[in-house]
Amino acid sequence: MNTKKKNVLFLTGIVVLFGLLYGAGTQLAEEPVGKSGFDRAPALSEKGEQLAFVHYNEGVSSLYTVDASGGEAEQLLQAKEGKKFEKPVFSPDGRKIAYLRTWRTEGIPYSQLMMYDLERGKNYPVQSSDAYISKAVFAPSGDSMYVAEGAEYDEQPQGDGFYARDYDVYEIDLATEEKEKLTDMGLTSLSSLEVFPEGERLLLAYYKYEEGDMIQIYNKNTGNTENLSASSSYESGAMEGPSYGAPAISPEGDRIAFSDVTRTTDGTYEYEVMSMNMDGMDVKQVTEFYEMTTEPVYFPDGERMLVTVDQNFAGRTEEYEYWSVDLEGNGRDKIEIDIPEEG
Numbered sequence: 001m002n003t004k005k006k007n008v009l010f011l012t013g014i015v016v017l018f019g020l021l022y023g024a025g026t027q028l029a030e031e032p033v034g035k036s037g038f039d040r041a042p043a044l045s046e047k048g049e050q051l052a053f054v055h056y057n058e059g060v061s062s063l064y065t066v067d068a069s070g071g072e073a074e075q076l077l078q079a080k081e082g083k084k085f086e087k088p089v090f091s092p093d094g095r096k097i098a099y100l101r102t103w104r105t106e107g108i109p110y111s112q113l114m115m116y117d118l119e120r121g122k123n124y125p126v127q128s129s130d131a132y133i134s135k136a137v138f139a140p141s142g143d144s145m146y147v148a149e150g151a152e153y154d155e156q157p158q159g160d161g162f163y164a165r166d167y168d169v170y171e172i173d174l175a176t177e178e179k180e181k182l183t184d185m186g187l188t189s190l191s192s193l194e195v196f197p198e199g200e201r202l203l204l205a206y207y208k209y210e211e212g213d214m215i216q217i218y219n220k221n222t223g224n225t226e227n228l229s230a231s232s233s234y235e236s237g238a239m240e241g242p243s244y245g246a247p248a249i250s251p252e253g254d255r256i257a258f259s260d261v262t263r264t265t266d267g268t269y270e271y272e273v274m275s276m277n278m279d280g281m282d283v284k285q286v287t288e289f290y291e292m293t294t295e296p297v298y299f300p301d302g303e304r305m306l307v308t309v310d311q312n313f314a315g316r317t318e319e320y321e322y323w324s325v326d327l328e329g330n331g332r333d334k335i336e337i338d339i340p341e342e343g
Contacts, residue, residue: 034059038320038337040308041246041295043097044068045090048300051322052088052097055339061085063099063116068299068306068324070336076116077123086111087135092142095119098126100133107161108153113145113172127172127179132164134190140199145172146182148190148204169193169202169218182220192246197253205247205258212240215247215256228256230276234283237261237269245271248296254278257286257305259294268314273307273325287325287332303327306335 035056042053045068052065055073061084066073079085079101088099095118102111113127113136126145127133135148150164167190168183182202192205202218217226229242236242238261245259257275262285264270273286273296286305287293292313297306305325312319322335 035317037318038322039086040310040318040320041087042297042306042308042322043088043090044297044299044306045094046092046300047094050090050094051306051335051337052090052099053322053337054085054088054099057339063088063097064337064339065097065118066337068335072338072340075340076118089137091138092140098136098138098145100136104161109162109164113147126174126177134164134167135193137193137195139171139195140197142174144174146170146193146195146202147172148193150190151186165189167206169204171220183218194247194249196249197251203247203249203256205244213238213242213244215244215258228278229280230274230283231280234276234280237263242274243271246295248298250275250298251300251302257296257298259296265290266314270313273305275327286327289323299324 036058037056039054039056039061042051044051049068050065051068052063054061055064060079062078063076063085064073065076077085083101083103086100086102088097090097097116097118099114099116100111101114102109109132111133112125113133114123115126116123132150133147134150137146139146147170148167149170150167152166153162154165156163165188167187168181168185171180171182187206190204190206194203196203200219200221202220204216204218206214208214215228217228234242243260247256247258249256255275255277257273259271260274261269262272270290271292271294272288273293274283275286276283287307289309292310293307295308299306303326305327307323307325309321309323310318311321323332324335325332
């Protein structure tokens with residue numbers, strides 16, 4: 001789901017496209033020329049000691065790392081002209097960072113799964129560039145990665161280029177580079193993909209026409225799926241029910257956090273992070289920013305959560321910030337990051 005859902009009347013007219021826009025925002029619209037600032041969806045290392053994130057400087061994206069408490073960031077890579085970096089994720093041993101390198105060719109979006117070796121300073125591709133991947137995560141063993149990949153393309157309804165569709169989940173063996181298709185769902189979108197701590201189950205999030213946003217557990221050993229939904233007693237502020245944006249799994253695998261609409265102010269939706277048990281019960285509001293709050297990530301101790309806040313959600317250009325939120329209500333801290341001068 002694209003988080004640029006700002007006007008209620010406008011949303012009513014494009015509700016069919018809601019799921020597509022959230023998960024595939026980068027393939028449906030180019031970044032504003034000259035964009036500067038943090039990108040959404042920072043990654044947290046396995047021990048919770050480091051962040052990996054993407055930062056823009058006058059339209060050029062770079063991959064950085066920084067202490068989880070903030071401080072001066074270290075630039076690892078800078079994207080070449082026409083390319084962008086997105087959605088970094090740490091390997092379980094903390095020695096590598098996988099990320100997506102994206103671009104467009106004749107209106108067709110592509111994304112290539114890349115790997116940066118922190119110890120050797122080596123950058124290399126994991127997968128060829130003839131597909132579109134919306135999300136990639138490591139298996140807990142670190143030996144393979146799961147990717148959400150679109151197999152086909154269609155023209156955008158507004159006639160501006162193409163978007164990927166027919167999404168399924170694949171597993172890539174990092175030693176042999178062999179890729180195995182795990183699902184046969186052919187989804188219009190697959191906005192999020194996470195793996196449970198034991199490594200046997202995957203959490204999928206996608207939009208389904210006439211049913212709205214869905215979260216589902218897929219067991220890769222049995223091929224069985226199980227739908228998850230919040231208890232009927234939970235009242236979402238979204239028109240079609242809970243949005244289940246960017247769901248995240250707790251360290252113990254017993255709770256799920258997600259971003260959802262809490263209210264509408266002056267025609268603008270406000271999103272906060274919620275959490276619930278695996279049976280959909282005990283839904284709690286985790287954040288209270290009154291902005292666009294999303295991309296939750298649990299710290300390993302299970303007591304804090306990393307979230308991304310867009311402080312300019314009603315404006316044309318995002319102003320993302322990273323915050324650490326105490327899950328027991330004991331406050332929150334903005335993660336202050338200094339970007340060194342380039343060159």
